[in-house]
Amino acid sequence: MATIVGMEVLDVRFPTSRELDGSDAMNPDPDYSAAYVVLHTDGGPDGYGLAFTIGRGNDVQAAAIRALAPHVVGRAVPEDAQALGDLSRELVGDSQFRWLGPEKGVAHMAIGAVVNAAWDLAARRAGLPLWKFAASMTPEELVSLVDFRYLSDALTEAEALGILRAAEPGRVERIAKLEAEGYRAYSTSPGWLGYSDAKLVRLAEQAVADGFEMIKLKVGGDVADDVRRLKLARETVGPDIRVAVDANQRWDVEAAIAWMTELAPFDPYWIEEPTSPDDVLGHAAIAKALAPIKVATGEHVQNRVMFKQLLQAGGLSVLQLDAARVGGVNENLAILLLAAKFGVPVCPHAGGVGLCELVRHLSMFDFVAVSGDDTDRTIEWVDHLHEHFTDPAVVRGGRYLAPTAPGFSARMHDATLRRFRFPDGPEWTETPSE
Amino acid sequence: MATIVGMEVLDVRFPTSRELDGSDAMNPDPDYSAAYVVLHTDGGPDGYGLAFTIGRGNDVQAAAIRALAPHVVGRAVPEDAQALGDLSRELVGDSQFRWLGPEKGVAHMAIGAVVNAAWDLAARRAGLPLWKFAASMTPEELVSLVDFRYLSDALTEAEALGILRAAEPGRVERIAKLEAEGYRAYSTSPGWLGYSDAKLVRLAEQAVADGFEMIKLKVGGDVADDVRRLKLARETVGPDIRVAVDANQRWDVEAAIAWMTELAPFDPYWIEEPTSPDDVLGHAAIAKALAPIKVATGEHVQNRVMFKQLLQAGGLSVLQLDAARVGGVNENLAILLLAAKFGVPVCPHAGGVGLCELVRHLSMFDFVAVSGDDTDRTIEWVDHLHEHFTDPAVVRGGRYLAPTAPGFSARMHDATLRRFRFPDGPEWTETPSE
Numbered sequence: 001m002a003t004i005v006g007m008e009v010l011d012v013r014f015p016t017s018r019e020l021d022g023s024d025a026m027n028p029d030p031d032y033s034a035a036y037v038v039l040h041t042d043g044g045p046d047g048y049g050l051a052f053t054i055g056r057g058n059d060v061q062a063a064a065i066r067a068l069a070p071h072v073v074g075r076a077v078p079e080d081a082q083a084l085g086d087l088s089r090e091l092v093g094d095s096q097f098r099w100l101g102p103e104k105g106v107a108h109m110a111i112g113a114v115v116n117a118a119w120d121l122a123a124r125r126a127g128l129p130l131w132k133f134a135a136s137m138t139p140e141e142l143v144s145l146v147d148f149r150y151l152s153d154a155l156t157e158a159e160a161l162g163i164l165r166a167a168e169p170g171r172v173e174r175i176a177k178l179e180a181e182g183y184r185a186y187s188t189s190p191g192w193l194g195y196s197d198a199k200l201v202r203l204a205e206q207a208v209a210d211g212f213e214m215i216k217l218k219v220g221g222d223v224a225d226d227v228r229r230l231k232l233a234r235e236t237v238g239p240d241i242r243v244a245v246d247a248n249q250r251w252d253v254e255a256a257i258a259w260m261t262e263l264a265p266f267d268p269y270w271i272e273e274p275t276s277p278d279d280v281l282g283h284a285a286i287a288k289a290l291a292p293i294k295v296a297t298g299e300h301v302q303n304r305v306m307f308k309q310l311l312q313a314g315g316l317s318v319l320q321l322d323a324a325r326v327g328g329v330n331e332n333l334a335i336l337l338l339a340a341k342f343g344v345p346v347c348p349h350a351g352g353v354g355l356c357e358l359v360r361h362l363s364m365f366d367f368v369a370v371s372g373d374d375t376d377r378t379i380e381w382v383d384h385l386h387e388h389f390t391d392p393a394v395v396r397g398g399r400y401l402a403p404t405a406p407g408f409s410a411r412m413h414d415a416t417l418r419r420f421r422f423p424d425g426p427e428w429t430e431t432p433s434e
Numbered sequence: 435m436a437t438i439v440g441m442e443v444l445d446v447r448f449p450t451s452r453e454l455d456g457s458d459a460m461n462p463d464p465d466y467s468a469a470y471v472v473l474h475t476d477g478g479p480d481g482y483g484l485a486f487t488i489g490r491g492n493d494v495q496a497a498a499i500r501a502l503a504p505h506v507v508g509r510a511v512p513e514d515a516q517a518l519g520d521l522s523r524e525l526v527g528d529s530q531f532r533w534l535g536p537e538k539g540v541a542h543m544a545i546g547a548v549v550n551a552a553w554d555l556a557a558r559r560a561g562l563p564l565w566k567f568a569a570s571m572t573p574e575e576l577v578s579l580v581d582f583r584y585l586s587d588a589l590t591e592a593e594a595l596g597i598l599r600a601a602e603p604g605r606v607e608r609i610a611k612l613e614a615e616g617y618r619a620y621s622t623s624p625g626w627l628g629y630s631d632a633k634l635v636r637l638a639e640q641a642v643a644d645g646f647e648m649i650k651l652k653v654g655g656d657v658a659d660d661v662r663r664l665k666l667a668r669e670t671v672g673p674d675i676r677v678a679v680d681a682n683q684r685w686d687v688e689a690a691i692a693w694m695t696e697l698a699p700f701d702p703y704w705i706e707e708p709t710s711p712d713d714v715l716g717h718a719a720i721a722k723a724l725a726p727i728k729v730a731t732g733e734h735v736q737n738r739v740m741f742k743q744l745l746q747a748g749g750l751s752v753l754q755l756d757a758a759r760v761g762g763v764n765e766n767l768a769i770l771l772l773a774a775k776f777g778v779p780v781c782p783h784a785g786g787v788g789l790c791e792l793v794r795h796l797s798m799f800d801f802v803a804v805s806g807d808d809t810d811r812t813i814e815w816v817d818h819l820h821e822h823f824t825d826p827a828v829v830r831g832g833r834y835l836a837p838t839a840p841g842f843s844a845r846m847h848d849a850t851l852r853r854f855r856f857p858d859g860p861e862w863t864e865t866p867s868e
Binding site: 300 | 488490535540601649685689711714716719734740743
């Protein structure tokens with residue numbers, strides 16, 4: 001039996017703030033970054049995971065991952081649901097480390113990175129892409145991966161088992177469908193705040209030509225600008241392409257309602273992150289006021305307890321799971337089960353560094369083994385930084401192709417790690433930073 | 435004008451897990467710790483602050499504080515509300531660092547430690563204890579310290595100003611009252627889970643003899659044990675002393691209601707942390723089911739947005755502010771204003787390392803300048819680790835004495851810092867850890 005013999009953690013940063021890619025109302029100059037973890041083994045493949053950040057503080061995130069090494073180094077390589085559940089329980093259950101969250105922020109993202117690296121390892125050893133590896137588990141095994149603590153008033157273990165068993169018939173057909181057709185994507189590329197109107201129009205036209213059925217625009221800087229940009233986008237793509245908007249937490253509750261009321265004539269499909277990701281009741285008030293415009297959130301929703309409440313309160317109608325914000329595959333399975341219980345579509349947050357690579361596995365696993373449904377589901381697509389990954393996400397005709405390489409796709413090229421290591425990689429030493 | 439010329443951050447840990455002091459249902463073996471920050475200046479006193487943790491991960495917390503140095507080093511020593519507001523806004527507003535929270539967990543506690551150290555510095559330079567320094571500011575100055583983002587649906591700046599103006603008359607008399615009588619305390623010392631029944635009875639008797647009007651017991655390990663221990667405590671202290679219980683997040687919603695229903699015959703005053711601190715709706719359901727038993731929470735409530743919702747939803751009837759969990763004095767002022775708006779008493783969480791030292795200032799400031807009221811308010815008291823502080827909290831006759839030394843009281847003795855530094859202090863190198 002192989003053993004994890006070492007954990008390596010790297011601070012990797014891309015100088016994206018030099019362009020305006022990624023600019024929005026709350027994040028004017030992100031340097032997309034990853035606290036990158038490698039689980040080295042004494043036989044067979046290594047495992048790769050990451051936490052995504054946007055620059056300063058990525059070293060703190062890396063330190064948090066390193067702090068988990070005693071739980072991992074010396075451990076048998078996990079190969080099945082039992083071992084992957086045990087690891088997650090041990091990490092989340094460290095009573096001293098737990099104080100730093102609990103189950104939120106830097107400490108929780110560190111757990112997520114390690115748990116995801118362990119899943120990568122297990123899937124590589126099984127010779128399967130993560131989505132197929134997870135979908136090869138029985139409903140009983142899948143339920144054993146989930147921490148139901150704090151969920152039972154909304155979702156019991158028995159209910160979860162029922163959901164998973166109901167999705168057992170048809171797994172094979174849905175896998176075949178994904179392999180043939182992929183999974184629906186939408187494009188955020190046209191909509192960054194820093195782009196000119198001409199660039200917005202050009203990229204929106206391109207998105208439609210490329211087969212995307214939805215695009216997304218960043219809003220929240222200036223309401224007159226947003227009205228002009230959304231009107232332009234709507235005129236460019238016509239009435240049948242969905243246009244979502246994303247405020248990146250810019251507003252208070254009343255401001256969100258007022259601002260979106262001005263944008264409503266241009267038929268926005270959803271408003272994403274209208275306010276603080278912590279404000280369950282605020283999201284519920286906004287959702288009620290703005291219906292039928294949908295409310296979407298998730299990239300900053302810290303854990304399953306917050307998603308539970310957002311669902312209970314009617315605070316979201318689109319759940320934007322994030323691969324690297326919560327406690328890894330295990331907690332994302334809990335979140336997929338909650339969404340299935342409440343009948344809310346999951347449309348993952350992606351972009352960033354490696355998020356497209358990771359979330360495609362989660363959506364495809366959901367379609368095969370959890371919700372069994374892809375109606376109104378779509379995965380964010382930003383065509384950015386994929387060249388740094390050994391198993392990059394690929395979108396064709398507006399759809400994510402099903403990944404086929406073993407693992408969870410977080411591995412970066414060695415050349416990338418050397419070049420973009422912060423602060424000592426040549427990308428940072430050879431050119432002035434900021 | 436003096437300048438902050440350096441920031442020093444120390445990982446300080448006390449081996450409290452060798453005894454069972456501090457043991458509860460979720461934290462069986464804490465090593466009470468502080469990520470301790472010193473702001474060095476080129477003239478006049480230095481400033482001291484800390485984040486409290488319970489052991490593993492304290493190094494991560496220290497790294498997060500260090501990451502804030504570029505915002506602080508080289509800055510003019512803050513002396514007034516304007517400068518203290520500017521610092522808080524700059525730290526919370528760092529758009530890259532914000533991704534690590536936002537405004538929660540390790541990153542946010544780091545901001546709190548630095549902001550509190552800056553307040554310590556300002557109060558020392560003013561020659562006043564923090565509570566008096568803050569209470570010397572005008573309502574307009576106090577309001578300028580607060581970040582109202584995400585609060586306006588529950589508390590506007592104008593409402594906050596109204597609350598502060600209403601408390602202006604009588605400030606002098608209330609200061610005099612605090613200096614004469616101190617501020618009510620309650621004792622957690624009898625109630626740790628690891629203590630025997632005999633020790634519980636002995637310490638409960640002692641608490642009453644010492645003048646405390648309330649004691650608190652940890653619960654949530656075993657229901658039969660809890661019934662026996664609460665019955666014993668009630669028999670020991672009689673009907674007129676309040677007995678609160680604290681589950682430290684042990685339960686799901688339905689379990690909390692069922693468990694507390696078994697304890698109800700012994701008249702518990704409040705149930706503290708019945709479930710996840712993130713579960714606003716869960717707290718509301720528990721509060722509704724258990725009334726008139728009060729629901730208390732706060733030590734793990736991550737920021738003002740969560741407190742806002744707990745108040746909006748009726749999820750707490752006692753607000754347990756924590757000096758070192760949120761973004762420092764500025765955010766705690768927002769939380770005091772929210773509590774005043776909703777008419778909920780603030781009973782701070784203390785114990786830990788330095789929390790008693792810090793929170794007494796916040797409660798006294800609240801009494802003088804915010805709520806103007808001390809009805810049903812009481813500050814937790816744990817007689818533990820105070821000897822390490824240069825301006826230790828002192829309780830006499832069940833009341834916190836008003837501190838008189840300039841500053842915010844987070845400073846530790848140099849000998850303590852040398853001895854308990856982790857991992858290289860003699861406390862850790864000379865005796866086996868764990």
